[in-house]
Amino acid sequence: MVVVMQKGVSQEQINKVQKHLEAEGYSVHLSQGAKRTIMGVIGEPGKVDPQLLASLPGVEKVVPIMQPFKLASRDFKHQNTVIQVGSQTIGDGHVTLIAGPCAIEGRENFLKAALAVKDAGAEMLRGGAFKPRTSPYSFQGLGEKGLQIMAEARELTGLPLVTEVMDQKSIAMVAEYVDIIQVGARNMQNFFLLRELGQVNKPILLKRGMSATIEEWLMAAEYILGSGNPNVILCERGIRTFETYTRNTLDLSAVPLLKQLTHLPVIVDPSHGTGKRELVEPMSLAAAACGADGLMIEVHPNPSQAWSDGPQSLIPADFARLSKKVRQLESLAAPEAEDESRERS
Amino acid sequence: MVVVMQKGVSQEQINKVQKHLEAEGYSVHLSQGAKRTIMGVIGEPGKVDPQLLASLPGVEKVVPIMQPFKLASRDFKHQNTVIQVGSQTIGDGHVTLIAGPCAIEGRENFLKAALAVKDAGAEMLRGGAFKPRTSPYSFQGLGEKGLQIMAEARELTGLPLVTEVMDQKSIAMVAEYVDIIQVGARNMQNFFLLRELGQVNKPILLKRGMSATIEEWLMAAEYILGSGNPNVILCERGIRTFETYTRNTLDLSAVPLLKQLTHLPVIVDPSHGTGKRELVEPMSLAAAACGADGLMIEVHPNPSQAWSDGPQSLIPADFARLSKKVRQLESLAAPEAEDESRERS
């Protein structure tokens, strides 16, 4: 941490700040120039709140140096976290394909969709039982009935299930039915929800908030990890920018960046990230090429009859082609994978 | 709603979309040009999901024309919503001043702060019993003990209380102690929380999400209104942009814009909106000048000893000066107020 003092600060103010920091166990290195005094502060981050420090008299600003996340960092755990879900894995170096319709509309349709995505190459099945809708007047999901249908689809296909939980009260119910619990972008900083999910014995798929920085996202993961659940999967799904041709701006550079900063697996949702069917395949390939551990893709046998799937849903045939291309790309990367890990270490 | 068909769409596809819309009770007006067919769709919005429509074969895009919010709109209720809280009002044309420390740290400190802000001109008292902290390692608030201290401060000062609720489970407890329940920016699209707050008999102060559009914000209000609670106060607190000199970019144009779109009161939080103490007064005056119904301001008797107040906290003397200036500005606006309302109607 670096503390920058205001111009014209008094020696007394400098001493006070220094004593305050030393009392908390930090060591302080003063650099006094003609115009400005700065303090290098060495010690465990997290003990002094930078905001509090910034409001002490004479302090102009506080510049954090160390990353505020601990359990999520590569420093804390060097090896990649590999998450096992039934017979499937995420984070083991291959690209895990998760697919399915946005919302569950009915038993028959969903079972049909589940079989179709399995045939087309999906390794896990997604589906929404509760739908986070901007408008209270839109379809809100089938609730527990939807979860039961999902469980039946798992029986049928053997695919592990991913679904979103939207509130604390449904956590237990959702955890009973599915294999991976998703936290949506709008709940990324719902800290009470995160903390309760830290006590659940299922992996958590944590979507990036619409305007969350990478650091805030890792701090949200930290809430879950710190409450006892080590299995967090990060999912990039686009950030909000001024561009309107795409629904969001898919921030793919977050993928290799996160692979440096954290040991957690990172997957990409190109369906919501772009909002356009014809961009799903190219952006899936791009995500795989820059190191994503998985893809989560909206697939619906008949998108134009779906209740909440939008113009970004693929039909199973498109998804089958995408799967095939991803596997080819993977085979290419394989011989290099070892290299990569050597470089990183 | 306008439906734009793709180039080279077939007459059959056009007919199908038209029939689909007519079956839902809309009337459809076709405009067929040499290059493009567009459909003007007239009827009640909300019955057909624009996303679903956009995924029908032959459809290029759907352009909504009508605002998706209903209960929140000026069309639904022309007169301003005026909210009575104890002896105080919000939305009656004057600028309601809400002030207090960010977090409640202890009984004595808070009571002292409460008396100080009352003396300095505050009409309501704010304080945080639960703190939404980006880091799980930061102070998270005193919880119910904090609420009890707040209630004692109300006894002492007569000021109504505003505090944030962060999860469904605490709603009943918070509602028991305070007069206005705040929803923080991070929870603006926590739809389950919003729906439960719609069933509470206390006004809700709904902060704008960090990257929420004005429309999404009004849709969030719609969740509360639609669940039965007519008393929603909107609070602009800055949006996330690329600028880093200020913590957020305070979007003051949202104030006069909202006064056109909705009957709900609109207040401004210049403390979190800017993150800088020295910007709080000028931005408070600016907010009052462009029509804000209130201001929510962080005031702490001794900001540099506070646990979570940051570099944006005013001391009571600064707040007293700000109050005085706001009242002067108000007196100026008063004779024009009638004009304004005439124009709007």
Place this chain on the structure above:
Amino acid sequence: MVVVMQKGVSQEQINKVQKHLEAEGYSVHLSQGAKRTIMGVIGEPGKVDPQLLASLPGVEKVVPIMQPFKLASRDFKHQNTVIQVGSQTIGDGHVTLIAGPCAIEGRENFLKAALAVKDAGAEMLRGGAFKPRTSPYSFQGLGEKGLQIMAEARELTGLPLVTEVMDQKSIAMVAEYVDIIQVGARNMQNFFLLRELGQVNKPILLKRGMSATIEEWLMAAEYILGSGNPNVILCERGIRTFETYTRNTLDLSAVPLLKQLTHLPVIVDPSHGTGKRELVEPMSLAAAACGADGLMIEVHPNPSQAWSDGPQSLIPADFARLSKKVRQLESLAAPEAEDESRERS
């Protein structure tokens, strides 16, 4: 400047960076912790490029502490820059009102508009002879003929003229006719244009770029100041964000922030900043309330017949009412003005 070294950096790398900095005349204070080494670097900023420093082996990042602008800073010149233009001033504590149509369409119309805005309270006259249009197919302005019409309007009204220059080749021509030369948002980082304007003997009105940080904006002013022209007026005109209800997001907190950082006058353009006629008056009042030195407002006697004025143009009667309100607000601020300057000093 603070240099943060990578984890596991060698002592040799540390020495090398330290020597490099000392060779440039900086003094370096090392803070070596168990996990991390940081260097406080004291000396004249600008001599070492932070980017270059950041690419030295062993360096993780470089955190600038001092502001990179010099001539534009309050440190360099404490007193406000007051710009005299004919009988008018900008930056002397009152709110200078600049008004006129967006584009000059013809002699008669423009002279009529000039007289109308003068009557309604304008102190300077704006008009566009060259129009920066996103589309090459839109009206591009009358060029020199427009400048001649402007000059005639000055004869008629006595109002000083403001117009935009769009390329180096027209600088001499524009400077011959008008009193203040405007640089548009799209040219804010057209460094060759800025440098040539530094050699012109007319004040420069520098609009903020659509996505320019406050620091980049001040660096653009620095280009002009550094080339010899001390008279730069900064004009906030809205920044680009995700919000689409307004054309841009008017960043009013930039006004009090700039008044701290720089001695240059700061004005606001609420017409382009919001893109909506009904927001121009409230945002003008807000700008005046938070300390703007002037307002630049689009006024057209008959907006709906204008070639390039958009939905943000006021009619003269609206502008007259706005002027009156701004003057009232000013009278209120007057007795406090002295206070403010005392605090700032």
Place this chain on the structure above:
Amino acid sequence: MVVVMQKGVSQEQINKVQKHLEAEGYSVHLSQGAKRTIMGVIGEPGKVDPQLLASLPGVEKVVPIMQPFKLASRDFKHQNTVIQVGSQTIGDGHVTLIAGPCAIEGRENFLKAALAVKDAGAEMLRGGAFKPRTSPYSFQGLGEKGLQIMAEARELTGLPLVTEVMDQKSIAMVAEYVDIIQVGARNMQNFFLLRELGQVNKPILLKRGMSATIEEWLMAAEYILGSGNPNVILCERGIRTFETYTRNTLDLSAVPLLKQLTHLPVIVDPSHGTGKRELVEPMSLAAAACGADGLMIEVHPNPSQAWSDGPQSLIPADFARLSKKVRQLESLAAPEAEDESRERS
């Protein structure tokens, strides 16, 4: 184009707007609902300015339907534009590799760099003779001397040259020396510069503005195309967002989107787009995987001694590895290429 009329609009106002549009040769289809009247307007876009239309009495808003760009659109020219530069091509289906140092610092260094990048797989050579620097106090480039050094490097290596032009006055000089003229992000809407480049007989590499929408970018290309130069290469280089871990947010979805909207080649600059050396390779592969026609990469034999290359510069060995991986990825895509083009047509 769709014109949405205000609520409570009079029949007379509707007639006026309709007549105005019909007088310009448009055909107008009225859709009159109980609450709202909308007009479908069919005809050649560009004849009526949507902003003007939006300011007519009774009009609430105007929604453009057709894309405003013409010459740049796939409608205008279905086949990909393939640009031949010496023996090299851009846009022919392979990924063109452009590499070199950011700035030219001296003859020897640059010739060394040129040979190194050629050996490592570069097909074109980049280098900056004029540097657009945010600070007037930074190194501004060698000017014509730099161009002469570049020309010598072409002699030596046979690689065609790419360099940036920053002002109208240098166009002729730059065009004399180099093969492709680059327009930087800051000049993307310098319309006078664009128009003059439309008259130059060299391909123009047009970088996306920092906060330019895809539509504005294509309109900027339209300025060049419309002035007579059909050879424009679009270069995505990251947009400005709230994220600060990367210098910009590389918007890779722009690549497949542009391949749909326009026939112009699209390349990617992952060096400036991310600002981090370790992200250059993964983002290069991602760009290639989603269909980029080329990559422009900063490579410097000794980045830490460079005057203006930053922490994003690769050393030649890294670039060689990147080249190899791009070629492998290309070989994979090849058998599918035919498929792709069939789908698109």
